[in-house]
Amino acid sequence: MKLSNKFTLSRILLAPVFFILYFVPIWFGKFNELSMIIAIPLLAFMEFTDYLDGHYARKHNEVSDFGKLFDPFADVMVHLSTFVCFLFSVTGKGYMSPLILILILYREMSMTFIRMIATKKGIAIAARKGGKFKTVMYVVAGFYALFLETLVRFDVQLECFDVLRVVCTCLFVICLICSYASFIDYIKHFGKVIKE
Numbered sequence: 001m002k003l004s005n006k007f008t009l010s011r012i013l014l015a016p017v018f019f020i021l022y023f024v025p026i027w028f029g030k031f032n033e034l035s036m037i038i039a040i041p042l043l044a045f046m047e048f049t050d051y052l053d054g055h056y057a058r059k060h061n062e063v064s065d066f067g068k069l070f071d072p073f074a075d076v077m078v079h080l081s082t083f084v085c086f087l088f089s090v091t092g093k094g095y096m097s098p099l100i101l102i103l104i105l106y107r108e109m110s111m112t113f114i115r116m117i118a119t120k121k122g123i124a125i126a127a128r129k130g131g132k133f134k135t136v137m138y139v140v141a142g143f144y145a146l147f148l149e150t151l152v153r154f155d156v157q158l159e160c161f162d163v164l165r166v167v168c169t170c171l172f173v174i175c176l177i178c179s180y181a182s183f184i185d186y187i188k189h190f191g192k193v194i195k196e
Contacts, residue, residue, distance in 0.1 A: 005053070008071050010049050019084070066124075069124055086146075100176050110183065
């Protein structure tokens with residue numbers, strides 16, 4: 001397996017590890033601080049491999065149609081895994097609305113379906129600028145929500161916490177808007193393939 005694809009595969013394998021780490025304190029009522037001490041660098045590593053796979057694919061001339069499909073698939077695995085986590089908190093009240101999550105899920109599944117159709121026509125749909133910006137927003141919102149949960153698990157009490165939670169909601173709304181804006185861009189750009 002090519003090095004770039006190994007980085008991509010690591011994201012897929014580590015996504016459920018993050019999920020379990022996040023939920024252990026919710027399930028068992030233990031390891032609040034330890035879960036975050038491990039989860040934060042783990043998420044940072046997963047997001048960094050998104051840069052590494054592209055970097056090494058270009059550097060070693062490993063850019064392939066498979067990689068163009070494998071990379072966004074890994075991104076979806078990571079981001080949907082983390083977003084499901086943010087529906088919950090050790091306090092019981094999460095940071096992401098279920099409505100926003102389900103709408104993002106619909107978008108991601110629809111995009112996967114379009115990629116499948118395009119692949120059948122011999123076209124590998126690589127990430128476009130709008131899709132990349134959407135991913136950046138997913139990362140920002142994800143780390144912000146993780147930061148809030150870290151405050152809770154370390155029992156750091158801030159008077160402005162409710163305001164910080166509203167900011168988090170706004171970030172996820174921006175994620176939703178960006179996801180559908182990029183989806184429309186993909187449909188416009190590859191509309192011919194879809195119609196055929």
